[in-house]
Amino acid sequence: MILYALILRSRDLLPLTSTTNYHCSNGESAIDLKLINKIVKSVLKKNEVPKNKCFLRTNDKTYYFLPCLNIICMAMCIPSYPQVLAYSFLEELAGEFTKKYDRFKVEQALRPYNLIEFDTTIHPIQQMYNKPQQLTSRINLAEITRDITLDPPQEVFIVEENSKNNIHTPQVIPPTVRVGPLPTLEPLSxxxxxxxxxxxxxxxxxxxxxxxxxxxxxxxxxxxxxxxxxxxxxxxxxxxxxxxxxxxxxxxxxxxxxxxxxxxxxxxxxxxxxxxxxxxxxxxxxxxxxxxxxxxxxxxxxxxxxx
Structure with a gap:
């Protein structure tokens, strides 16, 4: 399932909006926002913002990134969530966001989460994609999968590396591994x-x-x-x-x-x-x-x- 969604401005990685329904019944956060921000900033360096979709695997989460015009959409999912659905969710999210906010509105934002009201749009889309049985009549899985096969996302890796002060800092290996559905040969005739x-x-x-x-x-x-x-x-x-x-x-x-x-x-x-x-x-x-x-x-x- 999709646990968290975030939209950032691509030029300076300013967070514009995100999901807000990630709190437990006791009021505590169900996800580690500090860790998410650390991972996002590590992957999306200001001088190395990816131009194509990419993703990052961790032990218990998978982070998908989709650049679109002057924004970057991110979705945090459980590892078993299908990649094709994650990118379909991000594409729909980016489409709704760009319809509602033009480039000037995005560039005009000065504070983090300046467009947080977009959460009211994110939430129903996220709920729909967390119940994929309802998607069969809404999206064309075959077409989306074909697009991912022809232009597969790139996988990035974060490794821990000691600095001069012996402090562990995340380092990103450039996304050079082309991935997607693994290609196989036709069955033996x-x-x-x-x-x-x-x-x-x-x-x-x-x-x-x-x-x-x-x-x-x-x-x-x-x-x-x-x-x-x-x-x-x-x-x-x-x-x-x-x-x-x-x-x-x-x-x-x-x-x-x-x-x-x-x-x-x-x-x-x-x-x-x-x-x-x-x-x-x-x-x-x-x-x-x-x-x-x-x-x-x-x-x-x-x-x-x-x-």
Whole structure:
């Protein structure tokens, strides 16, 4: 759920308005405002105000930030609250605020919380987003999630660092980590699984030959030993080819092409004296696995949020 919302002026981080319904029944504050202000000032340094949305994770809270024109909207949520709903809340908050207050009104503010009356608008929006079952007909989750996927927010980190006076002060690591819904590969298709099975069969065939060569390497000629080493290399490269097919990683295409060309060379030296049909079969399996690597792309299916 959303615990606290805050709107600041971007040029000097002057707080303009915030939620006020954060007190317990005994009158005490349910949240630590001093800690929140410390975190906000650490993340939103005056000379390093982010131009894009970002967020900060702590042990028990997540802070989301959304710059909009000359203001910055912040929402403090529990860690399990969906990111897509948090940014949808901030966008709606920023839209309502900019409708009610123009740039001149914002720049004219001299004291903190000069526009605190906007809390009457924040409260119903916050209540609505804390009951997401009511949002299905109000917002388009798929569209918002797609926007976050295309332009993911950046994560910032605060670490404790000793100063010269041995006082712990929060330091912000620049937001360089692009995050959002973690990208995954498309599910393995029937062709992908078939190519994996055929590749495993070739690996088993090579393992049998390597074991036979190992048992008789002292009595066989050098050619047999060389063939054993080539089969051993083909095992390693085919395992690597299977790994590239099944796992998301950087430079998949380059790795796939490198493994494909190396395996073609190894297969030629291993099978060029054998039955032509055997050579064709091995080449077809190697090419099929390589084709599956090239055609398997990042999944475009949006995450399923439970609301």
């Amino acid at each position: 029937f062709i992908d699984k078939t190519s994996l099975i055929f590749t495993i069969c070739l690996i088993i065939h090579s393992i049998v030959i390597v074991m036979d060569t190992w048992r008789s390497w002292t009595t066989e000629e050098d050619d047999s030993l060389d063939t054993g080493w080539l089969h051993f290399c083909s095992i390693l490269f085919r395992l690597a080819q299977m790994y590239v097919l099944t796992h998301k990683q950087m430079y998949r295409w380059k790795k796939g092409w490198t493994l494909f060309l190396v395996l073609l060379c190894i297969d030629w030296f291993l099978y060029f004296n054998d039955d032509p049909w055997q050579v064709i079969l091995v080449y077809v399996i190697t090419t099929l696995t390589h084709t599956c690597i090239l055609r398997r792309k990042i999944a475009i299916k949006l995450p399923q949020y439970q609301i």
